[in-house]
Amino acid sequence: MNGIRADYLAAGRVAVALLRAPEVAAAWEGPSALAEFRVSGLAGHLANQVVLVPQLLAGPEPAVERIPLVEHYARASWVEAPLDAEVHVQIRQGGEALAVPGPAALADRTEAVLDELAGLLPELGDRSVQGPGWGWSLALDDLLVTRMMELTVHGDDLAVSVGLPTPEYPAGAVTASVHLLAEVAVRRHGATAVLRTLSRAERASGSIAAF
Numbered sequence: 001m002n003g004i005r006a007d008y009l010a011a012g013r014v015a016v017a018l019l020r021a022p023e024v025a026a027a028w029e030g031p032s033a034l035a036e037f038r039v040s041g042l043a044g045h046l047a048n049q050v051v052l053v054p055q056l057l058a059g060p061e062p063a064v065e066r067i068p069l070v071e072h073y074a075r076a077s078w079v080e081a082p083l084d085a086e087v088h089v090q091i092r093q094g095g096e097a098l099a100v101p102g103p104a105a106l107a108d109r110t111e112a113v114l115d116e117l118a119g120l121l122p123e124l125g126d127r128s129v130q131g132p133g134w135g136w137s138l139a140l141d142d143l144l145v146t147r148m149m150e151l152t153v154h155g156d157d158l159a160v161s162v163g164l165p166t167p168e169y170p171a172g173a174v175t176a177s178v179h180l181l182a183e184v185a186v187r188r189h190g191a192t193a194v195l196r197t198l199s200r201a202e203r204a205s206g207s208i209a210a211f
Contacts, residue, residue: 005121007172008144011151012050012114014167018155019043019107023162028103032161036083036092039161043103045095046154047110049147052131054116062130062137069142070183077133079211149177184210 018024024043032042073079078087099106128137138146152173156166169177185208186194197204 002141003172004141004144004148004176007170007176008148009114009118009121010170011148011173012110012117014169015046015050015151015155016107016111016114018158018164018167019047019103019110021162021164023164024158025103027162028099033157034161036088037095039158040099040103041092041095042154042158042161043095043106044098045091046151046158047098047106048094049150049154050110050113050117051098053143053147054113054120056129056131056143057120057124057140061127064128064130064134065136066128066139067136069138069145069180070187072136072138072142072146073184073210074187075134075136145176145180148173149180152177181210 024039027039028043030039031037032039034042037045067075078085078091081087098109101109124140127140129140129143130137131143148169152169155169159166182194188210189208193205194208197208
């Protein structure tokens with residue numbers, strides 16, 4: 001199994017440990033650090049970065065165009081949509097739907113899917129994967145990088161929401177996530193803004209947030 005797939009599975013295990021934290025269960029019905037998300041819905045959204053993957057791998061390989069990873073974020077409708085846009089409402093509803101059985105069941109389901117993927121991913125080659133609503137596809141490893149970024153970012157969101165330290169994700173998962181976020185930030189804000197913010201604070205012009 002290559003490094004991306006191993007790092008993704010390891011990042012998923014970190015997320016499961018966070019989902020099992022008593023602090024998450026205690027705050028389940030309360031608001032999270034993200035606007036419009038309850039802790040339960042945010043936990044469901046975190047879990048979905050694992051649960052969704054075998055669903056996308058089911059069936060034949062998609063025949064639609066495969067695009068580069070950063071181009072995916074140029075096309076994705078949610079990237080610049082307001083919080084009350086239908087796409088974000090659906091994302092929040094999806095997280096809440098996964099969370100309905102409760103924190104323990106959600107963690108159990110996520111762990112079971114990781115066990116399934118641990119057997120599946122090493123057997124898969126360089127295949128394409130199409131997400132729901134996409135008119136394009138990504139390479140499987142690129143898809144897993146997008147899921148690692150979501151796991152690391154939303155793991156921080158969930159930990160902050162319940163008063164826990166941010167989990168320590170595998171170095172490879174962090175590197176892949178930071179690289180992806182930097183590339184998206186350059187696309188949105190330009191190379192000069194990103195370079196200045198990272199190296200010359202006195203000339204930084206404002207936020208270089210990827211999303």
